[in-house]
Amino acid sequence: MLKKLNPLLHSELRLAIMSLLVSMQKAEFTLIKEKTEATAGNLSVQITKLEEAGYLRVEKGFKGKMPQTICIITKVGIEAFEQYVEDLKEYLKL
Amino acid sequence: MLKKLNPLLHSELRLAIMSLLVSMQKAEFTLIKEKTEATAGNLSVQITKLEEAGYLRVEKGFKGKMPQTICIITKVGIEAFEQYVEDLKEYLKL
DNA sequence: AAATTTGGTTTATTTTATAAACTAGTTTAC
DNA sequence: GTAAACTAGTTTATAAAATAAACCAAATTT
Structure with a gap:
């Protein structure tokens, strides 16, 4: 039935970080911070x-x-x- | 940029419950429990x-x-x- | 040269998810 | 007919995760 979602990716901030990096390949800490609007501390931990x-x-x-x-x-x-993404699609019915 | 995800839905079990109900409209507790493979306690809390x-x-x-x-x-x-689903699509690049 | 800002990390707190323990009643087996 | 086991949950305690607050070192501004 529904697959277990990767808990490391099923987190808003970590997913945002990865989403950004999938597009850009690489990014500076400060850029990621701006784009995600996360606090530096939270970002540091999640990275x-x-x-x-x-x-x-x-x-x-x-x-x-x-x-x-x-x-x-x-x-x-x-x-x-x-x-x-593939696993989530089944939850979202896409 | 990226929208804030609804934290109530951004939870594996709650999303699975809602996913099921979107398809079925209504479902028994016991059926949801079987399909999600959740413990009764966890399911009760999330419902x-x-x-x-x-x-x-x-x-x-x-x-x-x-x-x-x-x-x-x-x-x-x-x-x-x-x-x-719409908000998540932007994270997933769909 | 003191105060502020930048670019972070570490640690503490809050929130959330999950499991364990419990309740109330039912069915089965002796 | 009563003890044992099972069903269908809820409540409470614990573990894990997310987040924020406090901190550090160096750079820049005033």
């Missing part, structure tokens, strides 16, 4: 969870003198997202 | 939340001598479900 799952990679560097965190979606992440 | 939101109506009666709880989806519930 770490996605990173630990291997759904994205984090590259830390500097932009001028300011620290910069870039998130890059992985193949595993893209596949998980696509699977989640 | 109450959906009822309090006016997304479904609960009718209590007896089937022979056994108590019976029937859930009937409301217009408000159907509309909320449809709106949720």
Whole structure:
């Protein structure tokens, strides 16, 4: 019947992050923060969870003198997202 | 940008309940329990939340001598479900 | 050079989901 | 006919998750 939804993706903020990255491939922390309107703390926590799952990679560097965190979606992440979409479609009757 | 998802519907079990009711219009507690594979306690709690939101109506009666709880989806519930589907589509890029 | 802002992380709190325990009655087996 | 097991739930406690608040280090502005 209905498949169990991936709990890592079935979260509004994490889904928004992944949705953004599916379109853009990579994005800065600050951009993700603007687009999702999340607090920095919440975003930091959720990015770490996605990173630990291997759904994205984090590259830390500097932009001028300011620290910069870039998130890059992985193949595993893209596949998980696509699977989640398929599973959800059955709930939504699409 | 991305709309805020209705938190009442963005829950795996509650979404499964509503998904079922969108197809069937009404269903017994026991049937919903079988189809969703939820525990009775969890189901009871989530049905109450959906009822309090006016997304479904609960009718209590007896089937022979056994108590019976029937859930009937409301217009408000159907509309909320449809709106949720529209909002989610943007996250899923459908 | 003090105050504010940027770009975050860590920790604490609140909310939510889930399971365990309980209630009330019914059916079955002795 | 009564004890045991089952049905159909509800209530309460616990676990997990989301979120916010507090913090840190460095940069920028005044």
